Amino acid sequence: MMRGKTFVATAPSNIALIKYMGKNPGEVNQATNASISYTLPHLITQVSLTVTDSKDVQWQPDLSFSTPIQLSESGQKKFLRHWERCCQRLAPRFDNLQFSNLHKGVLITSGNNFPSDCGLASSASSFAALTLAAHKMFQALEVLDREWTLTELAQLSREGSGSSCRSFFEPWVFWSGNEVRRIECPSSEWGQLLHTVVIVDEKKKKVSSSEAHQRVLTSALFEGRVARAELRASHLENLLKKSITIDGDFSLQRIWNRIFEIAWSEFWDMHALFETSSPPFYYLTPKSLVTLRYLQEEWEKSGDGPLITMDAGPNVHLLYRSDQRELRNKQRAHLRSLDLLTLSEDRND
Numbered sequence: 001m002m003r004g005k006t007f008v009a010t011a012p013s014n015i016a017l018i019k020y021m022g023k024n025p026g027e028v029n030q031a032t033n034a035s036i037s038y039t040l041p042h043l044i045t046q047v048s049l050t051v052t053d054s055k056d057v058q059w060q061p062d063l064s065f066s067t068p069i070q071l072s073e074s075g076q077k078k079f080l081r082h083w084e085r086c087c088q089r090l091a092p093r094f095d096n097l098q099f100s101n102l103h104k105g106v107l108i109t110s111g112n113n114f115p116s117d118c119g120l121a122s123s124a125s126s127f128a129a130l131t132l133a134a135h136k137m138f139q140a141l142e143v144l145d146r147e148w149t150l151t152e153l154a155q156l157s158r159e160g161s162g163s164s165c166r167s168f169f170e171p172w173v174f175w176s177g178n179e180v181r182r183i184e185c186p187s188s189e190w191g192q193l194l195h196t197v198v199i200v201d202e203k204k205k206k207v208s209s210s211e212a213h214q215r216v217l218t219s220a221l222f223e224g225r226v227a228r229a230e231l232r233a234s235h236l237e238n239l240l241k242k243s244i245t246i247d248g249d250f251s252l253q254r255i256w257n258r259i260f261e262i263a264w265s266e267f268w269d270m271h272a273l274f275e276t277s278s279p280p281f282y283y284l285t286p287k288s289l290v291t292l293r294y295l296q297e298e299w300e301k302s303g304d305g306p307l308i309t310m311d312a313g314p315n316v317h318l319l320y321r322s323d324q325r326e327l328r329n330k331q332r333a334h335l336r337s338l339d340l341l342t343l344s345e346d347r348n349d
């Protein structure tokens with residue numbers, strides 16, 4: 001049974017520009033609307049699975065990472081429940097062993113290559129990595145029930161945590177219902193974006209995104225939400241699929257400005273749902289607003305800037321084009337002067 005052998009997989013995080021917010025009742029993490037994300041290959045979770053002699057299936061933080069993950073009790077339960085799901089679906093033969101005398105325990109460890117206390121969600125990368133590690137392990141043990149495609153694994157991962165299904169592809173990923181796929185962009189420009197997150201608050205959030213999915217359904221603004229998100233998703237996908245022209249409607253700058261507008265309206269739409277739920281809740285802090293206003297003024301002054309979005313948290317995510325590296329350095333320096341931390345693929349300030 002390859003006791004003691006460890007199977008390791010990694011998966012990246014992703015940032016949604018069109019948000020998965022709201023689930024269809026009665027289905028496992030099935031989004032009410034299409035979402036589109038950009039994969040963040042520099043923010044990685046690594047999951048290791050070791051077959052042990054003990055009877056238990058246990059989770060532990062991977063201590064080889066400098067800032068070990070802290071999972072709440074409910075977070076651990078959700079993660080272990082997904083391990084069970086992977087066993088049942090990927091390898092029913094292995095799953096049966098778990099109930100016989102031949103039962104072999106498994107130690108699951110996970111670690112992020114980014115600080116776990118920086119307020120960045122790691123559920124997308126964690127669940128994707130766990131699904132991939134389970135698949136790798138069952139393949140090596142020759143107990144996989146059949147061949148699984150990446151799309152099927154993404155769907156399985158979605159049942160653990162919805163946004164994780166988008167972490168199986170890159171750079172731009174579309175998810176709607178049972179469809180998870182990479183968006184084919186003719187221009188290489190869209191695959192080379194630079195990511196920076198402005199870390200406004202490092203504390204754990206009071207309302208988890210799983211709870212937010214339930215609560216937004218109570219907002220009066222939820223009416224029309226699905227249509228608004230679907231329309232933005234289709235606009236964004238169309239823009240990403242355009243061939244960039246030197247000038248005119250499909251020049252890089254015009255497309256960029258339109259993507260900025262879509263992303264800006266979309267995150268405010270989601271945060272407006274939070275603020276108008278019953279009972280209302282919020283993630284925006286005064287520091288989030290300082291960040292947003294600064295970047296908004298910069299956009300107004302120069303007619304250019306980063307794409308801006310926020311998840312269900314106070315941090316502000318920025319995506320810059322590869323030719324905006326200097327602009328990013330300048331804006332990071334300004335944010336630092338306001339006592340705001342930033343995390344980017346090249347450097348942390």
Ligand code: DP6
Nearest residue numbers: 016019020029161162163209210312
């Ligand atoms: C605001 O995937 O964390 O980040 O399916 O309950 O695990 P569960 O929710 P989760 O929701 C992510 C919500 C979001 C928007 C997004 O990533 O699309």
